[in-house]
Amino acid sequence: MNPTATPVRRQLHPPPVPASPFPYHPGSLLSVGDLSLDGISLILTRATALENQDPLTRDRILAKRRVALLFYESSTRTRTSFELAAKGLGADTTLVSSLSSSIEKGESLKDTGLTLRALGAEAIILRHNASGAAWLLEAETRLPVLNAGDGMHEHPTQALLDLRTILAHFDPSTKSCHPERAKRVEGPASQISPPHSIHQVTPETLAGVTVSIVGDILHSRVARSNMLLLPRLGARVLLCGPKELLPDLAALAGPGIAIERDFEAALRQSQAIIMLRIQAERLAGLQLDLEEYKARYQLTGQRLAAHAPEAVVLHPGPIIRGLEVTAGVADGPQSVILEQVRNGVAIRMAVVERALLAETAKGGRA
Amino acid sequence: MTALAIRGGHLVDPAAGVDLPKDILLKDGRVAEIASPGKLKSANGADVLDATGLTVAPGLVDIHVHLREPGHTHKETIATGTAAAAAGGFTAVAAMPNTLPVNDSPETTRWMQAPERGAVIRVFPIAAATRGSKGDAINDYAALKSAGVVAVTDDGLPILKDNIMREVLAAAARVGLSVIQHAEDTRLTQGAGGAASMNLGPVSFRLGLRGMPPEAESSLVERDIRLVTELRDARAHLHVAHISTAAAVAAVRQARRNGLRVTCEVAPHHFLLTEEHVGLYNTNAKMNPPLRSAADRDAMIEAILDGVVDAIATDHAPHAVHEKEVEFENAPNGIIGVETALGLCLRWLHKEWKMPIGRVLSLLSAQPAALLGMKGRGTLTVGSFADVVVFDPKAEWTYNAREGKSKSRNTPFDGWTMQGKVRWTISEGRIAYERAS
Numbered sequence: 069m070n071p072t073a074t075p076v077r078r079q080l081h082p083p084p085v086p087a088s089p090f091p092y093h094p095g096s097l098l099s100v101g102d103l104s105l106d107g108i109s110l111i112l113t114r115a116t117a118l119e120n121q122d123p124l125t126r127d128r129i130l131a132k133r134r135v136a137l138l139f140y141e142s143s144t145r146t147r148t149s150f151e152l153a154a155k156g157l158g159a160d161t162t163l164v165s166s167l168s169s170s171i172e173k174g175e176s177l178k179d180t181g182l183t184l185r186a187l188g189a190e191a192i193i194l195r196h197n198a199s200g201a202a203w204l205l206e207a208e209t210r211l212p213v214l215n216a217g218d219g220m221h222e223h224p225t226q227a228l229l230d231l232r233t234i235l236a237h238f239d240p241s242t243k244s245c246h247p248e249r250a251k252r253v254e255g256p257a258s259q260i261s262p263p264h265s266i267h268q269v270t271p272e273t274l275a276g277v278t279v280s281i282v283g284d285i286l287h288s289r290v291a292r293s294n295m296l297l298l299p300r301l302g303a304r305v306l307l308c309g310p311k312e313l314l315p316d317l318a319a320l321a322g323p324g325i326a327i328e329r330d331f332e333a334a335l336r337q338s339q340a341i342i343m344l345r346i347q348a349e350r351l352a353g354l355q356l357d358l359e360e361y362k363a364r365y366q367l368t369g370q371r372l373a374a375h376a377p378e379a380v381v382l383h384p385g386p387i388i389r390g391l392e393v394t395a396g397v398a399d400g401p402q403s404v405i406l407e408q409v410r411n412g413v414a415i416r417m418a419v420v421e422r423a424l425l426a427e428t429a430k431g432g433r434a
Numbered sequence: 435m436t437a438l439a440i441r442g443g444h445l446v447d448p449a450a451g452v453d454l455p456k457d458i459l460l461k462d463g464r465v466a467e468i469a470s471p472g473k474l475k476s477a478n479g480a481d482v483l484d485a486t487g488l489t490v491a492p493g494l495v496d497i498h499v500h501l502r503e504p505g506h507t508h509k510e511t512i513a514t515g516t517a518a519a520a521a522g523g524f525t526a527v528a529a530m531p532n533t534l535p536v537n538d539s540p541e542t543t544r545w546m547q548a549p550e551r552g553a554v555i556r557v558f559p560i561a562a563a564t565r566g567s568k569g570d571a572i573n574d575y576a577a578l579k580s581a582g583v584v585a586v587t588d589d590g591l592p593i594l595k596d597n598i599m600r601e602v603l604a605a606a607a608r609v610g611l612s613v614i615q616h617a618e619d620t621r622l623t624q625g626a627g628g629a630a631s632m633n634l635g636p637v638s639f640r641l642g643l644r645g646m647p648p649e650a651e652s653s654l655v656e657r658d659i660r661l662v663t664e665l666r667d668a669r670a671h672l673h674v675a676h677i678s679t680a681a682a683v684a685a686v687r688q689a690r691r692n693g694l695r696v697t698c699e700v701a702p703h704h705f706l707l708t709e710e711h712v713g714l715y716n717t718n719a720k721m722n723p724p725l726r727s728a729a730d731r732d733a734m735i736e737a738i739l740d741g742v743v744d745a746i747a748t749d750h751a752p753h754a755v756h757e758k759e760v761e762f763e764n765a766p767n768g769i770i771g772v773e774t775a776l777g778l779c780l781r782w783l784h785k786e787w788k789m790p791i792g793r794v795l796s797l798l799s800a801q802p803a804a805l806l807g808m809k810g811r812g813t814l815t816v817g818s819f820a821d822v823v824v825f826d827p828k829a830e831w832t833y834n835a836r837e838g839k840s841k842s843r844n845t846p847f848d849g850w851t852m853q854g855k856v857r858w859t860i861s862e863g864r865i866a867y868e869r870a871s
Contacts, residue, residue: 178759198761199642200715208759219763221642292642320636 095191095212095426097419098202100224100297105269108297112232113267114418115411118157126417127158133424135159136189138180138205139216140166140196145385145409146216146226150193153416159424162189177201181209191423194218199289212423220287225419226384227293229411231301233404234279234340235266236411237380243276245339245380247402275302280334282365283344283392285314290384291344292321299324308334309365312356313346331365335375342382343367343392362391369396380404437461438863439477443485443824447492448796449804449813458490460820463862468816485824488857489791492799492814493525493555493821496772497806498589498614498675498699498747501527503551504542505534510752510841513552518840519750519772520859520867525555525821526803526811527750527772531562532590538562538573540581547582554866555859556821558584558808563602563613567591572601575609584806587614589675590722592654594620600661603670612671612697612806615658617682618723622650631763633709633724641712643763646724652681659689659696666694673805674698676749678723680733687742697805699747702771702778703846705734711846717758717765719846721751738797739789745802748775752842770840774833776825777852785853791827820863829855 092098103111118126135154139147147163154161164184166172171180177196184192191212194202199219206213217223237245266273279298285291285307295305299322306328307318319327328334335341346361367381381397383405389395398405438460445456445468457474459467467474496519502510510518512529519527529546531537537546543559551557561578565571567588575586586606593599593615606613623630623646632638634645655674662672677683677698689696703721708728711719719725737743751768758765779798783789803812810818833852835843859867 176756176760196761198763200762203714204759204761219642286639289642292640315639317636317639321640 092206093210093212093426095423096206096214097224097423098206098213098215099222100227100293102224105271105300108228108231109268111228111415111418111422112235112269114421115232115414116265116267118417118421119414123156126156129157129421130154130424131158133159133190134188135161135191135193135420135424136184136187137161137163137193138184138195139163140171140201141217143195143216145412146195149409149412150214150216150416150420153413154420156413156417157421159420177204178208181205181211185209185211191420212426214419214423217289219289220292221289222293223289223384224293225412225415226290227297228419229408229415230290230294230342230382230384231297232265232411232415233382233408234274234380236407237404238266238274238277240266240273243339244378245277246378247380247404269301271300271302273301274298277303277339278306278337279303279340279342280306280308280328280338281342281344282308282331282334282367283313284346285309285318285344287313287347288344290342294342295325296322306334306337310356310361332371332375335371335379338376338379340380340382341367341376342384344384345386345388345392358391365392367393367397369394369400372397372400372402382408384408437466437477437480438483438820438860439474439480440483440485440490440822440824441474442471443488443490445490445814446792446795447814448792449492449800450815453792456490458814458822460822460860460863463820465814465816465818465820468814483824483858485857487826488824489827490814490822490824491795492812493823493859493861494523494776494798495526495802495808495812496524496748496750496775497528497745497802498701499527499529499750499772500532500752500768501529501557502752503533504545508754508841509757511552512546512557513554514839514841515750515752515772516553516555516557517867518770518838520554520861521839521856522773523776523823523825523856523859524772525823525859525861525866526558526808527555528558528560528584528806530560530587530589532567536562536567538565538567540577543578543581543583555861556811558582558806560585560587560589560614562586563588563593563606564598569594569598572598572605575605575611579609579611583611584808585612585614585673587616587675589614589616592616592618592620596657596661599658600665603661603665603672604668607665607668607670610807612673614673614675615654616675617651617654617658617677618646619650619654622647622653628763631720631724632712633726635709635727637709637712641715646722648679648681648726648730651677651679651723652685655682655685659685659694662689662694662696663692669695671695671697676701676704676723676747677743678704678726678730678734680730683733683737683742687737690742697744698742699745699802700734700738700743701747701749702775703769705731705738706778706782707731707846715762716846717760717762718769718844718848720762720765720767721749721769722767735787738783739787743797744805746775746779746797747802748772752840753844754842755844758844768844770838770842770845773838773840774845774847774850774852776854776856777831777833778847778850780827780854781852820860822858822860823856824858824860825854825856827854829853831855
């Protein structure tokens, strides 16, 4: 070894991902890493407050403010819930999707963003098939950008709504989750918020809790956002899947992350299980034996009853019934999948509000 | 042509073993006389450059640049690319063939060297090893060599097929040309979902980008070395372009111990930066081969310091601003480099890692010139070409890409501190670059 090599590394090695990318607009949400624990607590608090607020006063909060949804990929849940969230706060929304706009004619992301800004958009919600696209849009427009999923990278609002869902079922005294703890999703939105849900999060909030993320980790932005978020609250994240979809180096993505390739062993340790879809559109030539995959990783009623009878089962959707989960599990008592969808609207109201009020609300709200 | 006398400078000519105060007289494009200070005998009537306090050295030689002409003149032209190179102290560049059309013919080779292109320094074309750089049919190397080609390569792409690479090495050896390999096993870097865009590792996973494994480079270097071993009797010369991984360097080191003609070059970004410099999708940190791990980067520094590396080459790869202002995975590969190579090498290899200035300059001139057989260049002895760089070795300055001579400004080194400021670059006796003092 040449001793002269060491000082180089010390002087040139930059920090991995900046925890607080200060040049960004304070209202932007590009990565879960952008949020402090206080910032997360504030979003959880506002989500519940907005959810419980009278819709007739709530829609004055962002009355006539302009929010653009820019979608380069198809989406049901994310797009609709962002739109309902923005409209629920009174904002005007417009949707630009890649298949019905000048994007089809070759307009760049930069020019599309600048055009939306010139049309009066005050914030842009971006779903894009390229990792990092949200950073580019932010840098070029200087508008608050909400990352609604960038390639295989991140999906921060999904992680926040997953967190809200887990917390709603979490009993801090026993460090366990109870599927029946939160009220079911039937009934008006204003009545479903769990009364004792946690809003203030700390590095110990989820200490002792294990969350398994199962399936196509490699291609999943939901997995990345969750594995970066949950350990900051003390949770242990277990990643589970075959090597093709879960490379060993995934464990190096951050602290509190481990790999457990034995699905049933992962289930036995977990209080919450996040099942992921096989992303056929991103497999890129990977040969995957789906029958073998199902044999090893499908969440069946039998497996759940035998190894994780108390855990809550999450899925970011879209579900491919009969592949990663059986219909019985998706519709079963441990599934909180539709609660996730509903929590999506509340969380997205909070982040849209944050995006547009960030500059006037510095110092935080109670 | 008028004569030019450079007086009062300190001559560093590593190939000749000179490191002394010397005056030097250039006449008719050649070095006419070298003498102790004030002792030039035949300098009467010559224009005088006062090099007091400055270093006088053989003009730098970059054996890996993309001048983009013909075909991609919005990125760079032979005129702007050579002007940028001259500003960086270079007097000769070897131009890669991945232009439009690909340079696989004597006609294109001659066209590139024509005076109408406006080159301010010497351009040595490198031709495509295979027709259209498609990796299938071998070009006529004898004809290309007569037209002025100094090496063959399919750079930008590898010569992937074993039998083709074997033929390329053998055919090039027969006419005395070097084969430059862009060592990338594209079967490992280009999936059906698109090309990988950075080094494979924890950072690529975290950023959600498809990664290029280091083995994609080292396995092809190892394959090529096996072929050179088979062709030992033919004295085939393999030169590994822009080497970037510890494993590939180890393979080259071993091949050299085995007496094979295997050489390699390293680009400044590969001995200075790591994959972490991609940061949050900085497209000016995207190139091929990609920025690697810290361990690989450290191996490049070691290999330079211990002599395994034969040349510093920039892989100067201009791209227009709008081409880089896109999603990371859609951005083209490459960064510019000719205006920062000397400044970075002196700042880091010399100042930081204590490499003697003569050895740094050798890696930037004598060795690359010898490697591609550029006779009479890379050294300043009487009779050699009057290719000279005069620079202030102590001056520190801050690089501002907007002020560069290149048409493009895609560089991760914008705002970096450089050491060593070029005062004059003289190409075959003519001043190709002069900085206002």
